Amino acid sequence: xxxxxxxxxxxxxxxxxxxxxxxxxxxxxxxxxxxxxxxxxxxxxxxxxxxxxxxxxxxxxxxxxxxxxxxxxxxxxxxxxxxxxxxxxxxxxxxxxxxxxxxxxxxxxxxxxxxxxxxxxxxxxxxxxxxxxxxxxxxxxxxxxxxxxxxxxxxxxxxxxxxxxxxxxxxxxxxxxxxxxxxxxxxxxxxxxxxxxxxxxxxxxxxxxxxxxxxxxxxxxxxxxxxxxxxxxxxxxxxxxxxxxxxxxxxxxxxxxxxxxxxxxxxxxxxxxx
Amino acid sequence: xxxxxxxxxxxxxxxxxxxxxxxxxxxxxxxxxxxxxxxxxxxxxxxxxxxxxxxxxxxxxxxxxxxxxxxxxxxxxxxxxxxxxxxxxxxxxxxxxxxxxxxxxxxxxxxxxxxxxxxxxxxxxxxxxxxxxxxxxxxxxxxxxxxxxxxxxxxxxxxxxxxxxxxxxxxxxxxxxxxxxxxxxxxxxxxxxxxxxxxxxxxxxxxxxxxxxxxxxxxxxxxxxxxxxxxxxxxxxxxxxxxxxxxxxxxxxxxxxxxxxxxxxxxxxxxxxxxxxxxxxxxxxxxxxxxxxxxxxxxxxxxxxxxxxxxxxxxxxxxxxxxxxxxxxxxxxxxxxxxxxxxxxxxxxxxxxxx
Numbered sequence: 001x002x003x004x005x006x007x008x009x010x011x012x013x014x015x016x017x018x019x020x021x022x023x024x025x026x027x028x029x030x031x032x033x034x035x036x037x038x039x040x041x042x043x044x045x046x047x048x049x050x051x052x053x054x055x056x057x058x059x060x061x062x063x064x065x066x067x068x069x070x071x072x073x074x075x076x077x078x079x080x081x082x083x084x085x086x087x088x089x090x091x092x093x094x095x096x097x098x099x100x101x102x103x104x105x106x107x108x109x110x111x112x113x114x115x116x117x118x119x120x121x122x123x124x125x126x127x128x129x130x131x132x133x134x135x136x137x138x139x140x141x142x143x144x145x146x147x148x149x150x151x152x153x154x155x156x157x158x159x160x161x162x163x164x165x166x167x168x169x170x171x172x173x174x175x176x177x178x179x180x181x182x183x184x185x186x187x188x189x190x191x192x193x194x195x196x197x198x199x200x201x202x203x204x205x206x207x208x209x210x211x212x213x214x215x216x217x218x219x220x221x222x223x224x225x226x227x228x229x230x231x232x233x234x235x236x237x238x239x240x241x242x243x244x245x246x247x248x249x250x251x252x253x254x255x256x257x258x259x260x261x262x263x264x265x266x267x268x269x270x271x272x273x274x
Numbered sequence: 275x276x277x278x279x280x281x282x283x284x285x286x287x288x289x290x291x292x293x294x295x296x297x298x299x300x301x302x303x304x305x306x307x308x309x310x311x312x313x314x315x316x317x318x319x320x321x322x323x324x325x326x327x328x329x330x331x332x333x334x335x336x337x338x339x340x341x342x343x344x345x346x347x348x349x350x351x352x353x354x355x356x357x358x359x360x361x362x363x364x365x366x367x368x369x370x371x372x373x374x375x376x377x378x379x380x381x382x383x384x385x386x387x388x389x390x391x392x393x394x395x396x397x398x399x400x401x402x403x404x405x406x407x408x409x410x411x412x413x414x415x416x417x418x419x420x421x422x423x424x425x426x427x428x429x430x431x432x433x434x435x436x437x438x439x440x441x442x443x444x445x446x447x448x449x450x451x452x453x454x455x456x457x458x459x460x461x462x463x464x465x466x467x468x469x470x471x472x473x474x475x476x477x478x479x480x481x482x483x484x485x486x487x488x489x490x491x492x493x494x495x496x497x498x499x500x501x502x503x504x505x506x507x508x509x510x511x512x513x514x515x516x517x518x519x520x521x522x523x524x525x526x527x528x529x530x531x532x533x534x535x536x537x538x539x540x541x542x543x544x545x546x547x548x549x550x551x552x553x554x555x556x557x558x559x560x561x562x563x564x565x566x567x568x569x570x571x572x573x574x575x576x577x578x579x580x581x582x583x584x585x586x587x588x589x590x591x592x593x594x595x596x597x598x599x600x601x602x603x604x605x606x607x608x609x610x611x612x613x614x615x616x617x618x619x620x621x622x623x624x625x626x627x628x629x
Contacts, residue, residue, distance in 0.1 A: 033430035
């Protein structure tokens with residue numbers, strides 16, 4: 001094999017100039033570049049699953065159950081549900097990839113070993129992976145809202161904030177998934193997380209029914225559930241809310257992100273660096 | 275961990291060189307034809323490093339890495355001179371892969387000091403990683419992506435400036451002899467093509483240092499030779515290559531300098547031919563062991579003549595066969611002569627086999 005001449009360090013490697021230990025954006029761009037290349041191959045099935053499932057759920061429950069329920073809090077059930085299913089869609093499209101894709105890449109594909117040998121640190125890797133998942137669920141999460149608008153939910157300017165809400169929520173749950181993917185001892189134990197964590201998260205969040213109908217302890221649980229705050233924010237954009245309440249919900253999501261970011265980085269570091 | 279700028283003096287019983295000095299000094303003395311006892315833990319810059327006057331590309335001092343009660347790397351001292359192909363040879367479990375992982379800070383030493391391209395590791399490891407290319411032992415190509423996309427992803431991860439990315443990908447494609455199939459998906463590549471892609475993927479940013487962890491493990495001999503050409507080409511570019519291997523032939527053919535590792539330490543290091551001359555002699559003779567023959571009795575006679583023998587399957591290999599005295603020759607007869615190799619050196623020094 002031969003090498004073209006004149007390559008001997010002539011064009012020096014682009015060095016990382018930031019002082020050691022600093023959090024940089026370049027590695028995140030690198031992680032996102034890989035995700036984009038992969039997404040270009042897989043966007044069709046990914047998009048189908050992420051859009052069609054919540055829409056089917058919305059139609060089945062909204063139209064079917066809606067004819068029995070009528071109205072909740074004075075809103076058409078399909079409008080109430082459509083705003084709530086935005087949140088479940090975000091949960092599913094962020095936590096599952098965070099949990100399963102991250103596990104497969106770390107354990108079976110050794111992808112992260114290759115990335116960490118490049119100038120990428122674990123916290124940048126985790127942030128990059130979670131950002132990409134959040135982008136996807138941020139966009140896909142809007143689909144049920146559009147369907148609800150198609151069923152007569154009045155569109156409002158505030159709804160333009162929904163992608164921001166879904167991105168932030170997706171970021172938090174992607175980090176939760178990444179953290180748990182690194183905490184489980186084996187891929188089998190993920191069943192505990194899927195049934196024991198994801199299902200309650202999505203049921204006790206006020207998506208299908210208002211949490212006021214729940215027993216008091218469950219209402220407390222719902223308020224700790226970050227997904228509840230996402231639901232309330234999305235409903236706020238559709239049905240109106242005051243700024244202070246919205247800020248409170250947003251602060252809850254921000255606090256959630258800080259906690260799960262630290263947990264995800266800590267746990268992934270334990271698994272990736274001996 | 276280590277303090278930057280502070281170099282701990284070698285511990286007792288661990289002289290970094292025969293004279294106890296650890297600087298790039300006057301160690302270009304000719305290799306002495308002495309027994310294995312003098313060459314424990316040779317670390318300080320030796321002939322090759324001192325001559326060029328440049329700092330070593332990689333420097334390890336008293337590096338220790340434990341996993342629970344198991345000590346994988348046990349007080350390792352190593353200097354890899356810039357611009358050389360350096361072979362790390364040893365059996366599985368000798369600590370080669372752990373050493374490689376510590377160089378990229380993917381494994382953290384329990385004690386000792388590591389410097390890679392003048393950057394202290396792990397503290398400034400990211401700066402070091404930006405200037406080095408790593409070829410992992412486990413194939414981790416993105417199967418769904420094409421050859422070109424696999425390379426493009428790494429131009430981003432290695433921060434090749436946007437204007438140079440296309441050129442970097444083209445260069446890597448040529449280097450890997452994959453220029454005619456850039457759009458083939460990685461899962462459609464043959465074993466040899468995959469490995470070539472895996473190697474050049476770590477070269478897209480023109481690193482000054484390349485780490486190859488068992489680059490040809492599991493490949494058939496023909497493909498292995500093909501990859502040797504690629505590694506030789508890197509040397510011609512002035513790139514420093516640190517390669518771990520447990521293939522004797524690979525180390526002998528490719529490495530300018532080899533370090534033999536066993537049980538987490540460097541047993542000896544040097545130019546392969548010199549190590550062979552020193553420990554195995556120019557000729558080794560193999561004597562077939564007939565069934566029922568007293569191998570240990572023959573070994574005792576050889577030892578009595580001051581020579582070393584080792585069992586090599588169904589034969590007994592006598593090192594330094596040109597020194598067999600006539601008296602012994604009469605009783606042994608004449609075996610089949612072969613050239614000495616690093617395996618002879620390794621077994622002589624450690625009593626273990628490499629492969």
